[in-house]
Amino acid sequence: MVASTFETAADAIVAVGRAFDVRGWAPATSGNYSVRLEDGSFAVTVSGWHKGRLTRDGVMRVDARGASLDGKRPSAETALHLSLYRRFPEVGAVLHSHSPQAVALSRVLRDDWTIRGHELGKAFPGVTTHLAEIIVPVVENSQDMGDIDAAIASRLAGLPPPAYLIRGHGLYGWGADIAEAERVIEATEWLAACEVAERSMRRDA
Numbered sequence: 001m002v003a004s005t006f007e008t009a010a011d012a013i014v015a016v017g018r019a020f021d022v023r024g025w026a027p028a029t030s031g032n033y034s035v036r037l038e039d040g041s042f043a044v045t046v047s048g049w050h051k052g053r054l055t056r057d058g059v060m061r062v063d064a065r066g067a068s069l070d071g072k073r074p075s076a077e078t079a080l081h082l083s084l085y086r087r088f089p090e091v092g093a094v095l096h097s098h099s100p101q102a103v104a105l106s107r108v109l110r111d112d113w114t115i116r117g118h119e120l121g122k123a124f125p126g127v128t129t130h131l132a133e134i135i136v137p138v139v140e141n142s143q144d145m146g147d148i149d150a151a152i153a154s155r156l157a158g159l160p161p162p163a164y165l166i167r168g169h170g171l172y173g174w175g176a177d178i179a180e181a182e183r184v185i186e187a188t189e190w191l192a193a194c195e196v197a198e199r200s201m202r203r204d205a
């Protein structure tokens with residue numbers, strides 16, 4: 001699904017930034033957001049803006065290769081967004097959060113994160129029962145987006161996950177439009193908080 005205009009996409013991105021910031025998922029300029037536009041370009045956050053204080057000026061356009069179309073500097077992680085759009089033509093929005101629970105979980109997990117037995121798993125596209133097993137890949141962090149993209153590439157083949165974690169960094173989620181991508185991030189963040197709480201209760205029990 002594609003947003004109708006840059007302005008519509010930019011306003012939706014501004015609103016997501018405020019919502020994520022209020023929840024502690026976008027501290028200290030972290031996070032980035034993008035939306036596919038109908039002309040084949042993408043609306044993406046400008047690098048370095050505080051995402052809770054975005055205005056339309058903090059959102060810009062890039063082409064499919066990540067080149068700036070308006071002279072602004074796109075998110076340092078634009079390549080990760082574009083890679084998802086290239087792989088999945090049905091994806092219309094990509095969101096990236098930096099919550100304490102997702103980052104903590106990514107640092108304690110030795111392998112991928114398997115979600116089982118959660119009613120909220122049904123918030124993910126295509127999941128219809130709490131009995132579904134949802135695997136969220138965990139890849140190593142790097143300052144080179146090519147490394148992260150290479151690490152996640154094989155994990156996106158076949159039945160793709162709804163989201164992935166970058167260790168010690170944050171969470172990427174996507175959807176057909178920004179509302180679906182926000183729902184995926186919201187569900188994954190809630191499940192990460194639940195997982196962290198559950199692990200700490202089991203340790204103390």
Ligand SMILES: CSC[C@@H](O)[C@@H](O)C(=O)COP(=O)(O)O
Nearest residue numbers: 028029030031032047048075076
């Ligand atoms: C301020 S630490 C976070 C950044 O290094 C990065 O991971 C991030 O999410 C935001 O980068 P940005 O270039 O503003 O999109």
Ligand SMILES: [Zn+2]
Nearest residue numbers: 030031096170
């Ligand atoms: Zn980040």
